[in-house]
Amino acid sequence: MQFGIFTVGDVTVDPTNGREPTEAERIKAMVAIALKAEEVGLDVFATGEHHNPPFVPSSPTTMLGYIAARTERLLLSTATTLITTNDPVKIAEDYAMLQHLADGRVDLMMGRGNTGPVYPWFGQDIRNGIPLAIENYDLLRRLWREDVVDWKGRFRTPLQSFTSTPRPLDGVPPFVWHGSIRSPEIAELAAYYGDGFFANHIFWPAEHTQRMVGLYRQRFAHYGHGSADQAIVGLGGQVFMRRNSQDAVREFRPYFDNAPVYGHGPSLEEFTSQTPLTVGSPQQVIDKTLGFRDYVGDYQRQLFLVDHAGLPLKTVLEQLDLLGEEVVPVLRKEFESLRPAHVPAAPTHASLRAAAEQANAAEQSGADAVTGAEDRR
Amino acid sequence: MTVRTLAVVSAGLSQPSSTRLLADQLAAATRDELVGRGEQVELHPVDLREHAHDIVNHLLTGFPSEALRQVLDQVTGADGLIAVTPIFNASYSGLFKSFFDLVDADAVGGRPVLIGATGGTARHSLALEHAVRPMFTYLRAVVLPTAVFAAPEDWSGGTAEGALRSRIGRAARELAEQVHRAAPSRGPADPFALTTDFEQLLRGGEG
Incomplete structure (x- = not known):
């Protein structure tokens, strides 16, 4: 099983001191977090892609290419790559290039993006979100798998005798996950192609994730890629740890209370009981994370969100130390011992x-x- | 015989609340009318006041607490809906609107809805027509012709035989007739149900 972190790349004021990092600081912090992830023995670093403030990562392959040059083992991924507003031709090229530079340590997670105004900045319309995702992804697959592509679709100018370069490393396209919160169509898309399905999981009740993953598994089997329990599932998770759980709650509360996504809404206690958010000791994180398997089955990838809500870099790096030293080794061993032989790894x-x-x-x-x-x- | 369910949503804020009182009277009258038509009736009263924090939390986080989810399922899964709001500043209360903002556009489509309101003056009464009715029309609910507004004078004149009572009776008959005629509700919609398949999506259909 793979363990890693995913980052949104938000620039958020630290609510405890009012300090807002510069874009430069945030970008360098993301790199530092990725390098730390490898150092502490995590497997995956995934960056978001955004084209509006307060987010900085508009150019994922630039960042991932830089990280690739400074790491040895870390698998570089996205969370998510905007399959709707990016030109699939450019995605095919950029990530094939990254694949070569990173010696194959690359996969992608496709997402639609849910901010209406972003779409027209790239010549699109959010009302076409699902059809765009379907058409663009179908083209992307062909560009990676067919040397010469003739293509005509609804949203992009046609292609005639087009070869996307460089060709994927060893002729093997990067593995693709599809991220979704609550669109059954995306679970269906992932199942159709036999791709991975990544449930965002954080910010939502377990019931949502259970239903979406269940649908994906069922359709994966329907399309003949294997049995339902052989489908490739990834989950998000969100943690804040200190050795003493009360310290964790005390330190994290101001960040929680002001966080962009759920701040000024439910209490920390309500939210931790309703969603996968775990604020406490490493052992509590281990227990809660192992519990995910009870409702999604054996799964292949666990990514944690650790660098959001204005948490300072130093604190995030301490979180990674705890993940790498105390949490992930136990999770690896436990999940591995539970996984039946016929369930594949990612x-x-x-x-x-x-x-x-x-x-x-x-x-x-x-x-x-x-x-x-x-x-x- | 199937059991018909009526969700009775009241957005009254005070305790006791005249809004809840009106909702209860509408519910009791509708139940009696349905029983008279040979139906069994189950009432699901909902005081939005009890869910006010959960409603705001849902607006902010995008998902309901377990308690609120049950309420939303009761409302969207009922055979008929009675929705009563106090009128504040010439429109429905913010809490009432916030709650119905959490109801998916298709979730109460075709469902009969009896709307009611209370206010500090009878001059608020048309808020039912210019605010509450259009909202349910947008939700494609079947809003009954009689909307019931209760002003202070309706309560002061006693409850037995006043004009309010006759309006309640007429509205209850309209709702009971609609519920009685309709096929039983199939319960709340499943937001995770797959309504298409990939071949269809690939052909450009959106399900």
């Missing part, structure tokens, strides 16, 4: 390349059996 470049080679070999031997051919293509 795909990586290496596993996808091996699968592609195996498929090619099988196809070849099948062809040989039929034709008796000796030559190799």
Whole structure:
């Protein structure tokens, strides 16, 4: 199972001292957080993509490319890549390039974006959110899988004899997750292609996530990619830890009370009982996270949100220390011991390349059996 | 025989509340009319005051608390709805509107709704027509012709045989008739139900 962090990349005032980081500070903080994630033994760093203040990460592959150069093992991902307003041609190119630079340590999570005014800045219309996601993603897949593409659709100028370069590393496109909060259509899209499904999970009751993941698993099996429990599921989580749980609550409360998403609404206590947010000791985080499996089944990727609501970098890095030293090693061991053998791990470049080679070999031997051919293509 | 459910939403703020009193009278009269038509009736009274914090929290976080979710399910799953608000500053109260802002646009479509209001002066009475009725029309509910407004003079004249009582009776008959005629509610809509499949989505259909 993969563990990591995902960041929205918001610039938020620290409510305890009124200090607002500059964009430069926030961008460098995101990089520091990614490097720390590798240092403490996490597997994945995923950045958001936004094109409006107060968010800084408008150019994910620039940031991920930089992080790729400074890390060895960390898998670089997104949360999410805007499949609606980005040109799928540019996504195909940018992430194939990143794949080469990062030696395959790349996957993506597709999302639609829910801010209406952003769409027209990129020539689109939020009312077409789902159709855009469907059409653009279908094209993106073809650009990565077919060397020469002729294409005509509803939202983009047609393509004639187009080759997206560079071609994906080893001919293996990056693995794709689809992120969604409550759109059954996106669970359906992920299931149709046999891609991963990432439930945002945070900010929402467990019941939502359970229903969405259940739908995805059922449709994954329907489309013949395997049994429902073999579908590739990722979850978000949101934690704040101190060794003593009361210290965690006391320190986090002002950040919670003023957080952009839920601030000035429910109490910290209400929200932690209604959503996956865990504020407490590492052991409490372990217990709550292990409990996710009870309602989504065995899953492949757990990403934590740790750097939001104006928390200072120093505090975030301390959170990563606790995750890496105390939480994730236990979770790894526990989840692994619970996972049945037929439930796969999350795909990586290496596993996808091996699968592609195996498929090619099988196809070849099948062809040989039929034709008796000796030559190799 | 099926049991018909009536959700009775009251946005009164004081305790006791004349808004709740009007809602109760409308509910009792409708129940009697339905029983007279051979129906069994279950009333689900909802005092929005009890859910005021949860309503604001839902507006801010995007999801209901468990208690509020049950209330929303009761309202959107009922066979008929009685909705009564105090009139503040010439319109429904903010709490009443905030609650119905949490109801999906399709969730009460085709459902019969009896609207009522209370106010400090009879000059507020048309707020039912210019504010409350259009909101439910937007939600594609079937808003009954008789809307019931209770002014202070309606309460001061006693409750037995006044003009208010006859309006309540007429409105209750209209609601009971609609509920009696309609097929039983199939319960609240499932927001996670998949209404399309991928082939259809790929062809440009949105389900």
